[in-house]
Amino acid sequence: MTQTAAETGKRERTKAQNRRAILDAAREVFTEMGYDAASIRDVVRRTELASGTFYNYFPDKASVFHAVLEERTTELRRRLREVRLRETTLDAVVHEGFRVYFSFIVEDQPLFELLRRNAGTVQTMFDTPALEAGVYELFEDLSAVAARIDLSPAIDLDYLSAAMGGVAFELGIRMIEQPQPDVERTARFASELFLGGMTRLAGASAGSSAPA
Numbered sequence: 620m621t622q623t624a625a626e627t628g629k630r631e632r633t634k635a636q637n638r639r640a641i642l643d644a645a646r647e648v649f650t651e652m653g654y655d656a657a658s659i660r661d662v663v664r665r666t667e668l669a670s671g672t673f674y675n676y677f678p679d680k681a682s683v684f685h686a687v688l689e690e691r692t693t694e695l696r697r698r699l700r701e702v703r704l705r706e707t708t709l710d711a712v713v714h715e716g717f718r719v720y721f722s723f724i725v726e727d728q729p730l731f732e733l734l735r736r737n738a739g740t741v742q743t744m745f746d747t748p749a750l751e752a753g754v755y756e757l758f759e760d761l762s763a764v765a766a767r768i769d770l771s772p773a774i775d776l777d778y779l780s781a782a783m784g785g786v787a788f789e790l791g792i793r794m795i796e797q798p799q800p801d802v803e804r805t806a807r808f809a810s811e812l813f814l815g816g817m818t819r820l821a822g823a824s825a826g827s828s829a830p831a
Contacts, residue, residue: 771821
């Protein structure tokens with residue numbers, strides 16, 4: 620390995636270590652202090668980096684908060700896609716998707732504590748790239764299911780995926796605010812809400828198209 624290549628590799632490792640240190644510190648600070656009360660200075664103080672180093676990686680507090688959220692939710696999105704593509708019935712896709720979602724935010728302690736402390740902030744940032752990507756993936760997976768089971772055209776999958784994403788998010792926030800979060804109860808409520816609604820939409824469409 621040439622000296623230049625070695626130096627480049629060392630710089631890349633240092634950059635990765637610095638970014639990791641900032642993200643770890645930011646998660647701790649946002650969890651302990653809350654997003655609104657925390658400052659970039661509070662984050663930098665938890666690291667061994669110079670104050671100006673932060674801006675080499677993130678332009679502001681919001682961007683590092685988004686990065687922390689995205690990092691914690693990447694594995695969640697992978698698990699959701701896995702279970703939705705594995706199940707073969709609409710009931711199972713909907714129920715298991717909700718169950719995996721609610722289980723994950725309870726079992727992932729760093730994400731759980733971050734969401735509990737910053738519920739209001741996360742709600743106002745629902746249109747972050749990571750969350751938007753999750754809703755789009757849900758739309759793709761529901762479309763695949765619809766093609767397999769000949770889902771009623773009365774069910775608008777764009778509306779459905781947006782509604783399911785929003786309800787999952789809001790119910791998840793409500794659930795983790797409880798002294799004893801109940802994953803199964805929350806998943807059952809959400810799945811029955813949507814499965815019942817889809818049945819009613821399909822039935823209404825069939826009734827309106829039937830000959831007089």
